[in-house]
Amino acid sequence: MLSVHDIDCFYDDVQVLRGFALELREGEVLCLLGRNGAGKTTALKAIMGLVRVKAGKILLGDTELSALPPHEVPKRGIAYVPQGRRLFAELSVADNLEIGLMTRGKGRPVRDTVLELFPVLHARLNQRAGTLSGGEQQMLAMARALCLEPDVLLLDEPTEGLMPSMIARVRETIAELRRRGVSTILVEQRVDAVLPVADRVAFIENGRNRETVPVEALRTDLDLLHRYVGVGV
Amino acid sequence: MTPADTTKRVLMLHAGVIAALFLAQFVLPEYHHGVLARVMVLAAYATGYTLLFGYTGLLSLGHAMFFAAGLYGAGLTVYHLGWSPPAGFGAGIAAGLVLSVMVGFVALRTTGVAFMIVTMMLAQAVYLASLYFGEWTRGDEGIVLTQAMRTFEIAGATIDLSLPDERFNAALILYACSLLICLAVVRAPLGRVMVAIRENEDRTRMLGYDTFQAKLMALALSGTLSAAAGASYALLFGYAGSTFASIHYSIYPLLWVLLGGAATTLGPLIGTLAITYMIDVTSGFTSAYLLLVGVMLVLLVLWSPNGLLGALRDRKLAWLP
Numbered sequence: 298m299l300s301v302h303d304i305d306c307f308y309d310d311v312q313v314l315r316g317f318a319l320e321l322r323e324g325e326v327l328c329l330l331g332r333n334g335a336g337k338t339t340a341l342k343a344i345m346g347l348v349r350v351k352a353g354k355i356l357l358g359d360t361e362l363s364a365l366p367p368h369e370v371p372k373r374g375i376a377y378v379p380q381g382r383r384l385f386a387e388l389s390v391a392d393n394l395e396i397g398l399m400t401r402g403k404g405r406p407v408r409d410t411v412l413e414l415f416p417v418l419h420a421r422l423n424q425r426a427g428t429l430s431g432g433e434q435q436m437l438a439m440a441r442a443l444c445l446e447p448d449v450l451l452l453d454e455p456t457e458g459l460m461p462s463m464i465a466r467v468r469e470t471i472a473e474l475r476r477r478g479v480s481t482i483l484v485e486q487r488v489d490a491v492l493p494v495a496d497r498v499a500f501i502e503n504g505r506n507r508e509t510v511p512v513e514a515l516r517t518d519l520d521l522l523h524r525y526v527g528v529g530v
Numbered sequence: 531m532t533p534a535d536t537t538k539r540v541l542m543l544h545a546g547v548i549a550a551l552f553l554a555q556f557v558l559p560e561y562h563h564g565v566l567a568r569v570m571v572l573a574a575y576a577t578g579y580t581l582l583f584g585y586t587g588l589l590s591l592g593h594a595m596f597f598a599a600g601l602y603g604a605g606l607t608v609y610h611l612g613w614s615p616p617a618g619f620g621a622g623i624a625a626g627l628v629l630s631v632m633v634g635f636v637a638l639r640t641t642g643v644a645f646m647i648v649t650m651m652l653a654q655a656v657y658l659a660s661l662y663f664g665e666w667t668r669g670d671e672g673i674v675l676t677q678a679m680r681t682f683e684i685a686g687a688t689i690d691l692s693l694p695d696e697r698f699n700a701a702l703i704l705y706a707c708s709l710l711i712c713l714a715v716v717r718a719p720l721g722r723v724m725v726a727i728r729e730n731e732d733r734t735r736m737l738g739y740d741t742f743q744a745k746l747m748a749l750a751l752s753g754t755l756s757a758a759a760g761a762s763y764a765l766l767f768g769y770a771g772s773t774f775a776s777i778h779y780s781i782y783p784l785l786w787v788l789l790g791g792a793a794t795t796l797g798p799l800i801g802t803l804a805i806t807y808m809i810d811v812t813s814g815f816t817s818a819y820l821l822l823v824g825v826m827l828v829l830l831v832l833w834s835p836n837g838l839l840g841a842l843r844d845r846k847l848a849w850l851p
Contacts, residue, residue: 347736385733445738
């Protein structure tokens with residue numbers, strides 16, 4: 298459903314993505330793994346239009362996302378939860394969700410459905426987002442993205458800085474979204490935290506997608522993770 | 531508190547403020563009656579300003595150009611073309627709307643300090659234009675609208691805007707409309723997007739909003755409300771001079787809003803009222819009254835960086851819009 302075709306991206310003169318390619322299938326969780334600086338976050342930003350694509354193209358079905366201005370991309374059903382949550386800290390939890398809802402003209406029923414996934418936010422609707430704990434902020438960032446009712450969800454290191462119980466909660470949420478048919482690209486450093494919910498794994502190195510394999514392959518080829526990420530299973 | 535309770539409280543508070551202002555005309559001595567009419571017009575200007583500065587986070591140092599657009603739009607058409615006050619008022623609003631959209635297309639290509647400088651420079655250009663075209667504007671001396679020019683008929687009734695009661699109620703209608711427009715905007719989706727832009731423009735764009743368009747709408751609304759205040763000033767007080775296009779009238783609304791509370795609907799009124807009376811009282815004691823007012827403002831902002839109503843909202847009344 299979402300396909301990235303040989304894109305090149307730069308930060309000023311520094312090339313970060315070099316012919317990067319990727320295909321996300323409907324309803325799957327694709328985990329993007331790689332060392333620091335490999336280009337994982339840039340790949341997500343390029344899909345969202347936040348980094349300009351200088352060559353190649355990104356398609357969602359028949360729509361060329363890379364030809365759209367950044368604010369049009371979420372309206373096509375792609376939601377992004379950036380690294381570090383990036384909430385509107387001074388606004389209430391309810392207002393953060395409202396801003397997500399308004400993007401695609403969704404209403405209260407969608408919010409209620411989303412809050413079923415994150416019951417902890419129910420009691421905190423009037424609280425300022427900046428006063429939530431790290432785990433709650435992550436829940437809110439995901440909830441805000443889900444208020445768009447996206448077909449594709451991009452998650453950038455959702456478990457960063459979270460305690461184990463919260464990591465398990467994030468993992469459960471991703472699994473639940475997969476059951477609901479949301480396709481997800483997941484960028485993570487904590488391989489152990491996400492592999493249980495991933496369908497396939499793409500390894501990125503120096504701005505290129507080196508290999509995309511079913512998650513089961515990691516159990517037969519024990520060297521894969523070590524080769525691209527520098528850790529064992 | 532449920533959202534419905536909050537809405538009820540907010541509406542009651544704003545209706546209460548408007549009612550209190552209406553009743554004030556029956557109890558205030560003549561001098562304060564006049565001062566309050568002026569304060570309401572300037573508070574309408576500050577209300578327009580806070581939509582851009584307080585809610586959208588865009589610090590303009592050139593808002594006097596919008597006030598002056600309304601002032602001259604109304605003043606010149608009534609003075610030179612013989613238009614009626616309502617027609618002149620419409621011309622003032624139209625001038626403000628056109629100017630704010632034009633300024634928006636230029637100034638909103640910049641952010642932060644650059645935005646401040648661009649708006650200030652454009653306002654200086656408007657100020658210099660008001661001096662350059664002195665043949666029509668009479669520059670600093672200004673044009674004076676006579677009583678006859680400020681009188682019109684509506685539904686068989688004669689309205690003379692130079693009379694204190696008519697002037698007071700016209701100022702009240704202007705302020706009430708500005709306040710209610712501001713309240714409606716900040717509670718509407720546009721208002722939420724404006725606040726989101728103030729918090730972080732990139733994040734807002736990432737969530738699917740055309741931030742340029744939202745900022746342009748905020749600037750157009752802000753500029754048009756400011757122009758409505760300027761047009762009213764010319765018609766109610768019978769004077770349009772280039773002083774109102776000067777940098778001072780770009781700084782004043784910033785001070786009023788900072789003191790009253792940026793991003794509060796009622797803060798502009800509180801700030802305008804407080805500073806007007808601070809100047810009024812201190813100028814009775816010393817010719818260095820602006821120094822005293824400045825010191826008081828610095829202390830107030832240090833004590834309460836979110837302004838008077840902002841502090842009240844932070845500490846006691848979280849539901850205040």
